[in-house]
Structure formats: C-alpha cells, structure tokens
Amino acid sequence: MLSIQRNVPLDDLNTLGFSANAEYFVQITDIAQLPLLCEYCQEQKLELLLLGGGSNLVLGDRIGGMVALIDLKGWSSESLKDGRVLLRIAAGENWHTAVDRMLDEGLFGLENLALIPGTVGAAPVQNIGAYGVELKDHLHEVEVYDRAQKCFTRLSRSACHFAYRDSVFKSLEPDRYIITAVTFILQRDFNPVLGYSGLSELAGRPYLTARDVFEQVCSIRRSKLPDPKLLGNAGSFFKNPVIPPEQLLQLKQRFPDLVSYPDQGRCKLAAGWMIDRCGWKGRREGQVGVYEHQALVLFNAGGGTRTELERLMANIQLSVQQTFGVWLEPEPRFYPAIKN
Ligand SMILES: Cc1cc2nc3c(=O)[nH]c(=O)nc-3n(C[C@H](O)[C@H](O)[C@H](O)COP(=O)(O)OP(=O)(O)OC[C@H]3O[C@@H](n4cnc5c(N)ncnc54)[C@H](O)[C@@H]3O)c2cc1C
Incomplete structure (x- = not known):
C-alpha cells in the first residue's frame, strides 16, 4: 500500500525552485495509506513533512525523514x-x-x-x-x-x-x-x-x-506577482505585522505616508511598503533578490540557495527593525527549521 522511494529530488515540487532531496518520499492517493504511513514513521523514527504544491515552504538541501505528497482527489x-x-x-x-x-x-x-x-x-x-x-x-x-x-x-x-x-x-x-x-x-x-x-x-x-x-x-x-514557473518564489515572504494603535500613531509622526489597515482594533502595517522604504525593492544578492514590482516577494533567479535566501531575509528583517522598530515574521515554513 505504501510505495516508499529513497533520495527523491524535490526541485520541481517547491515553487522557490530550490534544489532539495528527500531521504524518503511517498505519494498518498488513498486515505487508507495514512495510518500505515504514520506507523512506519514512528517505527523508523522518521520526521514527516507533508507536501502539497510546495508554494509556501522553504526547503534546505537535504530533507531528512519522510516527505509525503498529499495527492488525494475527490x-x-x-x-x-x-x-x-x-x-x-x-x-x-x-x-x-x-x-x-x-x-x-x-x-x-x-x-x-x-x-x-x-x-x-x-x-x-x-x-x-x-x-x-x-x-x-x-x-x-x-x-x-x-x-x-x-x-x-x-x-x-x-x-x-x-x-x-x-x-x-x-x-x-x-x-x-x-x-x-x-x-x-x-x-x-x-x-x-x-x-x-x-x-x-x-x-x-x-x-x-x-x-x-x-x-x-x-x-x-x-x-503584480511573478509566475513561479518563470521566477522561483513563495508569494508574500513576510506577514504584515499587526501593532497597537498607539504604536501606529507614533510611527505616523515619523512616516506620515506609512500604509496601514484597521485589523480588529489593531493596525496591520503593509510590510511591502516598509521593505520598499528601506530600499530593498529590486535589489539582488547573488541568485536571490527582492521582486522589482512587489517588495514583499523574494525570489530565486535560478541556482540560488536557502542559505542565500536566509541571509537576505535576515538583512531585510534587521533593516526594517532598525527603521520602524517592527520585526517581520516570514510567512512560509522552513524545512528543516531555521537554527537560531
Ligand atoms: C505566487 C504566489 C502567490 C501566493 N499568493 C498567496 C495569497 O494571495 N494568499 C495566501 O494566503 N497565500 C498565498 N501564497 C502562498 C501559498 O500559495 C498558500 O499558502 C497555499 O495554500 C500553499 O499551498 P501548497 O499546497 O503549495 O502548500 P505547501 O507549500 O506544500 O505546504 C504549506 C504548509 O502546509 C502543510 N501542508 C500541506 N499539505 C497539507 C495537508 N494535507 N495537511 C496538513 N498540512 C499540510 C505543509 O507541511 C507546509 O507546512 C502564494 C504563493 C505563491 C507562490
């Protein structure tokens, strides 16, 4: 019931287009496979990564454990x-x-x-x-x-x-x-x-x-957004930070044109606007960069690595923090998780 493969490339299964290899890989087409899969991972002490279209994750070179492509139809x-x-x-x-x-x-x-x-x-x-x-x-x-x-x-x-x-x-x-x-x-x-x-x-x-x-x-x-088939990306790379109204008032004194939206009694800031204001829009570092038409999108121009992307992400976070006092959280999930 489970057809498990070893060392499977995931390059075409993540929209950032990073080169990655799964230690174990299985395609799930029937829900009856799921209890077997979980039992197998538990017995073999394998971590399990669930994969859909790969458009909201950042993969490292080697994904230890099991990657399960969820391919259930109906x-x-x-x-x-x-x-x-x-x-x-x-x-x-x-x-x-x-x-x-x-x-x-x-x-x-x-x-x-x-x-x-x-x-x-x-x-x-x-x-x-x-x-x-x-x-x-x-x-x-x-x-x-x-x-x-x-x-x-x-x-x-x-x-x-x-x-x-x-x-x-x-x-x-x-x-x-x-x-x-x-x-x-x-x-x-x-x-x-x-x-x-x-x-x-x-x-x-x-x-x-x-x-x-x-x-x-x-x-x-x-x-507005690059087609991942033409330019590797994961859509909006950062969440729009949500802050208290008092903090927005203070920020507005220094940045009157700061873009924000009301959000259930709090204020959601346009992360793309802040990244642009810090001068990142259109900038490239090695094979990765910030999309020229939308600063919220980070891209892999081809052959880029997760290490390069992490460095770019950290530089952007730091400069937004220093300018606006606000920390940007990434939206996609990282596999393996980022080491702090
Ligand atoms: C060009 C572009 C534009 C985008 N625009 C938007 C947008 O406007 N709004 C928005 O919200 N998002 C947007 N995204 C992000 C992304 O498309 C969505 O988050 C999407 O739902 C991810 O689906 P996926 O199948 O690719 O998930 P994956 O990237 O494969 O997985 C994402 C996460 O979900 C988990 N997962 C996957 N399948 C399952 C499952 N069956 N059960 C449990 N966990 C699972 C994975 O383990 C991972 O943690 C965009 C991405 C791109 C590339």
Missing part, C-alpha cells in the same frame, strides 16, 4: 434547505482549479481567492486570504487524520483557530493533523466583496458576475 456537494451548498473537496485537488469549478457550478464566495497556488488541503494551514476574503469566511469543517489520537476525525471552523495567515495546523499543533479534505459552505446568490482597491472599480458595473471578479483578481495578480 469532489462532492450537498444542498442545504436554506439554499446554501456544502462542498467537500479532497486535499490534493489544485486550489485555483477548484475555485474555477465552483463558479462553473454556480457556487459563490471564494472567487476573490483565485490564482493562489497550491492545494485545497494546504489552504486551511495558513487560512489563505486575498482581496478582502479569507478561507475561514466560507469554511465549514476540515477532515483530518489525527496523528496524536491515531484516528480520522473532523475539525469545526472554531476548532481550527483561524487567524491572519494562521491556524491550529500552522502554529498551535503544527505536526498533529494531516488534512484529507475540506468542506466549504457556499452561496447560490452572488454577494461580491469589492473593498480592495483593484476590485472597487467593478462596483458600478451592471450585471456583475462572480466570473468577472475572478477574472479581475487573476488579471491583478498576474500584473
């Missing part, structure tokens, strides 16, 4: 009495293709999250978000294999502890759950979310459809 739906629809999608389905298909089936709510790379199963891990919508807004429950209890179970939205780019899967219990499927709760009525600047121009359009919003989101994203 799609089913159930209509509720109130007109809404529960849509269950298996973890290995491609996220963007799933959003596209939702619209084809007349299921609305997640159109603002078009063109985010990766899999459905990884989407709850950092509660993906873009253009005023977060995954949690339309999530019903997450199906998992619980490695601690050795059983399959379901987590309600509240049990997932979703927050900005965070969840139980990312910080509270990062190695406990293997996500096998996600169920969304979607509308048959289209209620556009157009607060974001690039979308607000659609507000006056007669007969606006969810497909129009989807296309507009894709077009904005293509103009």
